[in-house]
Amino acid sequence: KAGVTQTPRYLIKTRGQQVTLSCSPISGHRSVSWYQQTPGQGLQFLFEYFSETQRNKGNFPGRFSGRQFSNSRSEMNVSTLELGDSALYLCASSPGTQMNTEAFFGQGTRLTVV
Amino acid sequence: TQLLEQSPQFLSIQEGENLTVYCNSSSVFSSLQWYRQEPGEGPVLLVTVVTGGEVKKLKRLTFQFGDARKDSSLHITAAQPGDTGLYLCAGVPSTDSWGKLQFGAGTQVVVTP
Numbered sequence: 001k002a003g004v005t006q007t008p009r010y011l012i013k014t015r016g017q018q019v020t021l022s023c024s025p026i027s028g029h030r031s032v033s034w035y036q037q038t039p040g041q042g043l044q045f046l047f048e049y050f051s052e053t054q055r056n057k058g059n060f061p062g063r064f065s066g067r068q069f070s071n072s073r074s075e076m077n078v079s080t081l082e083l084g085d086s087a088l089y090l091c092a093s094s095p096g097t098q099m100n101t102e103a104f105f106g107q108g109t110r111l112t113v114v
Numbered sequence: 115t116q117l118l119e120q121s122p123q124f125l126s127i128q129e130g131e132n133l134t135v136y137c138n139s140s141s142v143f144s145s146l147q148w149y150r151q152e153p154g155e156g157p158v159l160l161v162t163v164v165t166g167g168e169v170k171k172l173k174r175l176t177f178q179f180g181d182a183r184k185d186s187s188l189h190i191t192a193a194q195p196g197d198t199g200l201y202l203c204a205g206v207p208s209t210d211s212w213g214k215l216q217f218g219a220g221t222q223v224v225v226t227p
Binding site: 042 | 145155
């Protein structure tokens with residue numbers, strides 16, 4: 001069974017630009033969550049999508065947005081990039097039910113904002 | 115403030131020694147998970163503990179879930195260099211939406227030969 005695939009692996013952007021990251025979850029998983037990981041803050045929850053609807057949201061500004069498609073694939077968008085947005089962005093796939101919240105992560109996208 | 119507090123933040127030990135990592139919270143969790151992450155990679159699920167007081171063993175790794183389901187520990191016996199990594203605990207509080215998995219800050223473990 002294929003794992004979680006995130007693209008691209010690495011990205012360099014300039015301040016003020018916008019970026020879109022992609023995540024393909026494990027087949028059959030309906031929940032996709034996004035996390036931002038930095039050395040100082042650890043893994044911070046961005047949002048979770050379940051069956052094309054945003055079900056949970058973390059405490060990030062509106063510049064961070066996402067969506068989920070009917071095949072469960074998800075994209076995350078960051079507009080008006082700031083230097084502080086440089087981080088490893090991780091996508092996690094899960095069955096997303098009360099009985100099973102186990103998350104399976106992709107390798108992440110390393111975003112550098114210059 | 116982290117919902118899940120991990121300690122210590124950093125552990126450096128010699129091969130063959132034992133170590134314990136703690137994960138504590140004031141909230142009750144229906145389950146807690148442990149992950150290990152290596153540099154530049156995503157976290158990998160090690161185990162899920164569900165029942166208060168539960169003990170699970172995975173080779174040299176022993177995981178415990180507190181009776182009150184507010185804390186957990188990970189014990190590694192006879193650590194090896196391959197155990198090096200960032201250990202993360204994670205869970206969804208019983209009062210929260212089950213899609214919002216939250217993580218502790220992690221414990222960086224370094225095992226030297």
